[in-house]
Amino acid sequence: MSVAMHRQASTSPLLWKLDSIFSLSDEEKQALVDLPMRIKVMEANCDIVRDRDKPSECCLVLSGLVCRYKILSDGRRQIMGFYIPGDIPDLQSLHLHVMDHSVGTLSTSSIALIPHENLRDLLGRYPNLAAALWRDTLIDAAIFREWMIGLGRRSAYQRIAHLLCELQVRMKAVGLASESGYELPLTQNELGDALGLSTVHVNRVLQDLRGEGVIVLRGGSLHIPDWEALQVAGDFDPAYLHLRR
Amino acid sequence: MSVAMHRQASTSPLLWKLDSIFSLSDEEKQALVDLPMRIKVMEANCDIVRDRDKPSECCLVLSGLVCRYKILSDGRRQIMGFYIPGDIPDLQSLHLHVMDHSVGTLSTSSIALIPHENLRDLLGRYPNLAAALWRDTLIDAAIFREWMIGLGRRSAYQRIAHLLCELQVRMKAVGLASESGYELPLTQNELGDALGLSTVHVNRVLQDLRGEGVIVLRGGSLHIPDWEALQVAGDFDPAYLHLRR
DNA sequence: CGAAGGCTTGATAGACCTCAAACACAGTGG
DNA sequence: CCACTGTGTTTGAGGTCTATCAAGCCTTCG
Numbered sequence: 001m002s003v004a005m006h007r008q009a010s011t012s013p014l015l016w017k018l019d020s021i022f023s024l025s026d027e028e029k030q031a032l033v034d035l036p037m038r039i040k041v042m043e044a045n046c047d048i049v050r051d052r053d054k055p056s057e058c059c060l061v062l063s064g065l066v067c068r069y070k071i072l073s074d075g076r077r078q079i080m081g082f083y084i085p086g087d088i089p090d091l092q093s094l095h096l097h098v099m100d101h102s103v104g105t106l107s108t109s110s111i112a113l114i115p116h117e118n119l120r121d122l123l124g125r126y127p128n129l130a131a132a133l134w135r136d137t138l139i140d141a142a143i144f145r146e147w148m149i150g151l152g153r154r155s156a157y158q159r160i161a162h163l164l165c166e167l168q169v170r171m172k173a174v175g176l177a178s179e180s181g182y183e184l185p186l187t188q189n190e191l192g193d194a195l196g197l198s199t200v201h202v203n204r205v206l207q208d209l210r211g212e213g214v215i216v217l218r219g220g221s222l223h224i225p226d227w228e229a230l231q232v233a234g235d236f237d238p239a240y241l242h243l244r245r
Numbered sequence: 246m247s248v249a250m251h252r253q254a255s256t257s258p259l260l261w262k263l264d265s266i267f268s269l270s271d272e273e274k275q276a277l278v279d280l281p282m283r284i285k286v287m288e289a290n291c292d293i294v295r296d297r298d299k300p301s302e303c304c305l306v307l308s309g310l311v312c313r314y315k316i317l318s319d320g321r322r323q324i325m326g327f328y329i330p331g332d333i334p335d336l337q338s339l340h341l342h343v344m345d346h347s348v349g350t351l352s353t354s355s356i357a358l359i360p361h362e363n364l365r366d367l368l369g370r371y372p373n374l375a376a377a378l379w380r381d382t383l384i385d386a387a388i389f390r391e392w393m394i395g396l397g398r399r400s401a402y403q404r405i406a407h408l409l410c411e412l413q414v415r416m417k418a419v420g421l422a423s424e425s426g427y428e429l430p431l432t433q434n435e436l437g438d439a440l441g442l443s444t445v446h447v448n449r450v451l452q453d454l455r456g457e458g459v460i461v462l463r464g465g466s467l468h469i470p471d472w473e474a475l476q477v478a479g480d481f482d483p484a485y486l487h488l489r490r
Numbered sequence: 491c492g493a494a495g496g497c498t499t500g501a502t503a504g505a506c507c508t509c510a511a512a513c514a515c516a517g518t519g520g
Numbered sequence: 521c522c523a524c525t526g527t528g529t530t531t532g533a534g535g536t537c538t539a540t541c542a543a544g545c546c547t548t549c550g
Binding site (some may be wrong): 120187188189199203205207 | 495496497498499
């Protein structure tokens, strides 16, 4: 595979993702493809950047599943977001120089590292790309807000259903979900850390959802027989994802 | 008062605030002061923008207290952030064209409305201002994340203490808090809606905090006799606010 | 086959919610 | 001046959701 093709293959999840939220010209897309980046394959459960780090590059997820999390002083963990191919979970480090949380892999993942200076240079030359990435960080924030609603006001049952809906829509937007499901390599413990629940309770609620035939979750693979029902169960409205179309 | 002075007075909370998170030149500050804006005084409990609106201007808080919130399908409310003078709670509407939540006043407030087109024009001419405001939205997102941690993993006691700490630091950064307290015109019901708690439980926990001498909260005014103790009670670390100094 | 990690189940406990009512206080109007 | 009203605070009692602890089970993998 040529370097050019390799690059094309690397950035294509990002192109897919940006295309789902913003309209870019061919020139702008090409500029993204031309970005220098270092590709790195990482095992599950490795940190990409850590709390208090001062990163000098951003990480773009190419494959696998990544999360943003923080360990509290008493050792418990809160996961604050899941990141899929096309996402740049630490884009914020461009303007926030010290990390206030960590980012790590949940499954074997391949990651592209893009130096800040190259990204900054690019955004200076292409204001439209800067707008696209600003918009991306704002959608990230919208997702945080939606999670706050879940953590603050929704039951465990709704929270789990809501998360499964969100990932279905986001996965679909980058071509990683079929009409009725996707790969979800998460343990029940990790789900609990994201939703503010204990592992035991996650297990019980998943059984309810399975029992009602709303989901089929087995071996890291989620099947959704009745998308309508899952949305109702999670009180889900995809407006906050701000997808085009 | 001349128009120029009026403008100066209007934008000064914004200058204070941006100064606390970013370094701006005098020319850039002047450009902000020169922004055209419409000033509006609003009663408590009025909406500034509503869920599903498509605003064509941003609102800058000049005085008072404003919040970001969403009403769920069952009628309950989740407050997702408090905004004080100098904040632009709907800055995101520059790039996210449909609101996915509402913004409204909590006390009598004065608000400056700045048309998107003028703001966009300004950011095009001053890339450094664009960076400052992008950074501001990223800090907003960092605050969402911290609230997620609270909602997901902290006890009611910690959550309340943490919020009071956050507001002390933010108020102080714009000159609205003394060393030991600030005006907090919030009802216990509003606190509950922000923290995912019932009014009754907020009341009980506040009594605990008062009983321990950690806070004195009366008539919309918060006094903090022991700042150290409050930080410990809330497991508070201001790093996520990304203030300079 | 044994070990490790994840899943499942049961029993008990606690944090927080809901309902209901009383209380405090400021503003209003006769 | 004093009832009257409305909003916010406080208190009590009972209930529920979810956590914690503890153990057994299942699958994968070396």
